[in-house]
Amino acid sequence: MTQKSEAIKGNITEEMKDVAKNENIEVDKLARLIxxxxxxxxxxxxxxxxxxxxxEGLTTKINANIGSSSKIDDLDLEINKAKLAVEYGADAIMDLSTGSDLKLFRQKIMESIDVIIGTVPIYEAGVVTLAKNREI
Structure with missing residues (x-):
């Protein structure tokens, strides 16, 4: 089930209702746009x-970028950045981490905030490749 497939069928989801309320738009109009x-x-x-x-027709969203690196790999710092970003209005977080334990970082960040989170999967593939190369 996707929001689009439900909208095409004429079904209104709870997410559509929530977005319509937050955006001050009629839910039927939102469903048509979806x-x-x-x-x-x-x-x-x-x-x-x-x-x-x-x-289209919705408010502009704010995305905040966070992420660890090989030079700064501090989970508490990234969680704090994510929380502050949300506190100050971020609608989404993009985790651009390239540090050590990306899955742990992502999981802990997701547990700490309640907005959508994006990632760059190729970064994780790069970390795995680097780790494998070090073992050789």
């Missing part, structure tokens, strides 16, 4: 985050 591919509600069904609508 069905037409003009609005998305990015939400992983396995996480409990606030629904956020992105697209």
């Amino acid at each position: 069905a037409d591919g003009k609005v998305v509600i990015p939400k992983n069904v396995n996480s409990d985050v606030k629904a956020c609508g992105i697209g």
Whole structure:
């Protein structure tokens, strides 16, 4: 089930209701925009985050970038950055971590905030490749 597939069927989801309320837009109009591919509600069904609508006719969203590196690999610092970003209005967080334990970082950040989180999967692939090369 995706928001778009439900909108195409004419079904209104809880996420659509939440976004419509937050955006001050009629839920039927929002569903049409989703069905037409003009609005998305990015939400992983396995996480409990606030629904956020992105697209035509909706408010501009703020994304904040955070992330560890090989030089600064501090989980508490990244969690604090994420929390501050949300406190000051970020609608989404992009985790650009390239440090050591990316899965742990991502999991702990997701547990700490309630907005959508994006990542760059190739960064994780790069970390795995580097680790394998060091073993050779």
